[in-house]
Amino acid sequence: MEPRTLFDKIWDAHMVKSVEGGPDVLYIDRHYIHEVTSPQAFNGLKQRCIGVFRPERTVATADHNIPTADQHLPIRDAVSRAQVEALEENCKAFGIEHFGIGHPNNGIVHVTGPELGYTLPGMTIVCGDSHTSTHGAFGTIAFGIGTSEVEMVLATQCLLQTRPARMRITVNGSLRRGVTSKDLILYIISSLSTGGATGCFVEYAGEAISQMSMESRMTVCNMSIEMGARGGLIAPDEVTFGYLSEIPAFSSNPDAIRLLEKWFSLRSDPGVVFDSELAFDASAVPPMITWGTNPGMGMAVNGTIPTEEGTDTESSSSYRKSLEYMGFKSGMKLLGHPVDYVFLGSCTNGRIEDLRAFAQMVEGRKKAPGVTVLIVPGSQQVARQAEKEGLSEIFRRAGFEMRQPGCSSCLAMNDDKIPPGKYAVSTSNRNFEGRQGPGARTILAGPLTAAAAALTGVITDPRKLLRNSD
Amino acid sequence: MKRTKFTILKSTCVPLPLANIDTDQIIPARFLSSTSREGFGKNLFRDWRYDKHGNKNEDFVLNRSEYTGSILVTGSNFGCGSSREHAVWAIADHGFRAVVSDSFADIFAGNALNNGLLPVVIPSDTLEKLTTMIILKPETVVTIDLGRQLLSVEAQGISVPFPVNPFRKECLLRGYDNIDYLLGMKDEIIAFEKRYSP
Numbered sequence: 001m002e003p004r005t006l007f008d009k010i011w012d013a014h015m016v017k018s019v020e021g022g023p024d025v026l027y028i029d030r031h032y033i034h035e036v037t038s039p040q041a042f043n044g045l046k047q048r049c050i051g052v053f054r055p056e057r058t059v060a061t062a063d064h065n066i067p068t069a070d071q072h073l074p075i076r077d078a079v080s081r082a083q084v085e086a087l088e089e090n091c092k093a094f095g096i097e098h099f100g101i102g103h104p105n106n107g108i109v110h111v112t113g114p115e116l117g118y119t120l121p122g123m124t125i126v127c128g129d130s131h132t133s134t135h136g137a138f139g140t141i142a143f144g145i146g147t148s149e150v151e152m153v154l155a156t157q158c159l160l161q162t163r164p165a166r167m168r169i170t171v172n173g174s175l176r177r178g179v180t181s182k183d184l185i186l187y188i189i190s191s192l193s194t195g196g197a198t199g200c201f202v203e204y205a206g207e208a209i210s211q212m213s214m215e216s217r218m219t220v221c222n223m224s225i226e227m228g229a230r231g232g233l234i235a236p237d238e239v240t241f242g243y244l245s246e247i248p249a250f251s252s253n254p255d256a257i258r259l260l261e262k263w264f265s266l267r268s269d270p271g272v273v274f275d276s277e278l279a280f281d282a283s284a285v286p287p288m289i290t291w292g293t294n295p296g297m298g299m300a301v302n303g304t305i306p307t308e309e310g311t312d313t314e315s316s317s318s319y320r321k322s323l324e325y326m327g328f329k330s331g332m333k334l335l336g337h338p339v340d341y342v343f344l345g346s347c348t349n350g351r352i353e354d355l356r357a358f359a360q361m362v363e364g365r366k367k368a369p370g371v372t373v374l375i376v377p378g379s380q381q382v383a384r385q386a387e388k389e390g391l392s393e394i395f396r397r398a399g400f401e402m403r404q405p406g407c408s409s410c411l412a413m414n415d416d417k418i419p420p421g422k423y424a425v426s427t428s429n430r431n432f433e434g435r436q437g438p439g440a441r442t443i444l445a446g447p448l449t450a451a452a453a454a455l456t457g458v459i460t461d462p463r464k465l466l467r468n469s470d
Numbered sequence: 471m472k473r474t475k476f477t478i479l480k481s482t483c484v485p486l487p488l489a490n491i492d493t494d495q496i497i498p499a500r501f502l503s504s505t506s507r508e509g510f511g512k513n514l515f516r517d518w519r520y521d522k523h524g525n526k527n528e529d530f531v532l533n534r535s536e537y538t539g540s541i542l543v544t545g546s547n548f549g550c551g552s553s554r555e556h557a558v559w560a561i562a563d564h565g566f567r568a569v570v571s572d573s574f575a576d577i578f579a580g581n582a583l584n585n586g587l588l589p590v591v592i593p594s595d596t597l598e599k600l601t602t603m604i605i606l607k608p609e610t611v612v613t614i615d616l617g618r619q620l621l622s623v624e625a626q627g628i629s630v631p632f633p634v635n636p637f638r639k640e641c642l643l644r645g646y647d648n649i650d651y652l653l654g655m656k657d658e659i660i661a662f663e664k665r666y667s668p
Binding site (some may be wrong): 013014016017019020021022023025027036037039040043044048050053064065077079080082083086128129130143144145146147148149151152155156157158160162164194195198199225228230294296315317318321411412413420430432433434435438439 | 487488489490492494495498499500502503504505506507517522545546547550551552553554555556558573575576577580581584585635636637638648649651652653655656658659662663666
């Protein structure tokens, strides 16, 4: 048999049919839905007078527009409230499991899915959200879809998809102290650009990836979409199996042993040829920040904003537009630049490991005056764990706002907006114009760089604040 | 459900030559809180089209009376970022039927095709030429012939082929709906489920 990539093994196992001259019909194991991109899909089902084909394969959570304070009260914004209520009603009407606001399993869809054991190796997973790529960390084909496709999956459990090209990114060596997986992925994206992996599905491999925890791997896969990739995945290994064995829903599954054995074969065959191969040296990765208005516009925290040289006309108007929006200049250093807000959270960096890293740096220290620091756990489970470990107390003592789970300031569909013109160091995934509120200026970073900004009130190299024990 | 067919489109164009226009620019997240597919056009490119007080930015191309038509001509990697189909609904609701660029983000292109909005990929040098032409001569009429997969500007002697997946092309030409197609495959899907073991 021809050697195959991990991606192709999973794809082939889910191919219901290959349409002549067209896309494949792909069977979907797990479908996550949320309040913003599902209502129109349910309306479509109602118009067609059909039900949900396999309701047990879909799980719903409210996350995008929910408030992160006073979740026990009705949502003040009437339109958001209507969306959240529509999700609840649709799930009830169509027999779909639903974790609404305040439910112990509620949280950001890409945080709750893995932690509750709904995401398992070898699966095909979709959601009407581009950061569905997160689940690739478990060795799955996971990607974001539009609402018409949400309707397709609800109606038939299948999607029409063209097989993407395969790219492998190997990260050799180890990340240095003070450098997180978020820095690594920002580094890779800045090297490939925001559209550099369009049309591809990326497999991440190499020593640095093997050394990572599941949380760190999820951060890497999460941002695959920010270089245009359809998704990213990592072959499951002992780290994956260790993570899963801690999840009650999985460890109590009578099939667990058989599944684990099967998952050991989920890896790319030796000698398989990828459409493109890239390699990076982990030890060369510094703490990263972005300076522009797409995630490909990144640099070392102590670097200087690149100049316009060598860009074409179209890119050069985008370049100038982004600098003007950010209020920065070509060739400028950002170390020491004042910061107004710090946001720890999102499906990229809202997991317990991120809260731990942030807490370790800030413990016993105080927030800089004039900075607002929002800590938003990715899920109720993360919030409970943070409370139990005393992290929430560390945050409150430092003067930060400890919020309730949700997507929050990552896309500012709720009240957590950054005011116009203000600078936010954000652990989220997008620094697009207005992403965190109209006129808001986003500097993407990892949790350590964000913590350093929270303590100093300016862009700071987190390596300067590491303690001997860190 | 029946969809509007896409065969031949002849129109003037609206030029927006910026690279990496993300779906947050096409329709900001704060306008996604609706449960219907209609009415997103009024907020298309909201924060570029209007200032923070809601006044029109007269310089922005959608506010300039000389540029009209149902073809949007834009820059590389159009539609990157969030998977929100609202971006496609907003563009279509505003009256566009095709978007021309030298590359599109994958999810955006898929969403566009599912809504009868044609993403047309042409070579970068032709795109640059076409953009300049439209900016200088807004009355330029562009023809997009899906059947022949050709984009042409007769007055200028330009004619360039563009790729479309044959299945998607057939669906657009006939106004077929992908969900109907999949619903017609129920037996095959059930047969797959029987032989499939996770």
